[in-house]
Amino acid sequence: MNPVGWILLDLLVMFVAAKVFAEACERIRQPAVIGEILAGVVLGPHMLGWIGVPNAAFTHAFGSDAQAAGHAFDLVIHTVAELGVVILLFHVGLETRLSDLTQTGPRAVLVAIAGIAVPFGLGFSFMAMVQESA
Structure with a gap:
């Protein structure tokens, strides 16, 4: 083939x-x-x-x-x-549907913000700890 x-x-x-x-x-x-x-x-x-x-x-x-x-x-x-x-x-x-988005809007915004802020904060903290020990 x-x-x-x-x-x-x-x-x-x-x-x-x-x-x-x-x-x-x-x-x-x-x-x-x-x-x-x-x-x-x-x-x-x-x-x-x-x-x-x-x-x-x-x-x-x-x-x-x-x-x-x-x-x-x-x-x-x-x-x-x-x-x-x-x-x-x-x-x-x-x-x-647009109605689904408006019902879950506030919760979705909080999840999105936490999904960005938490990993950023953890990564920044880890970087600061590693940089101080080096």
Whole structure:
């Protein structure tokens, strides 16, 4: 099979696994996006390694240069992942109602401020302690 065929097969496996994991999560009353993320973790190079590792046909297309083939393969997977994030955020934006935002507004602002201020304060404190001891 040619290299494009292998990339398309990898994409098919990713989409099918994401759908299967999403359905499984919905059956146990969890958000579908959790299942989609779990599918990526399971299939990715750090667990099963089924996705993200160029095969011999793909490497042969680059003149048997495994490093160039790996870089090209990573670029393809990264681009598809970025498109997936854009589509996910667009989909979430379509499902968000303005009334939901106004109801959770004050609490969301406090969480956002704490999510920035607390790590900043901890990092600054750690830096000050390390700098004094050096």
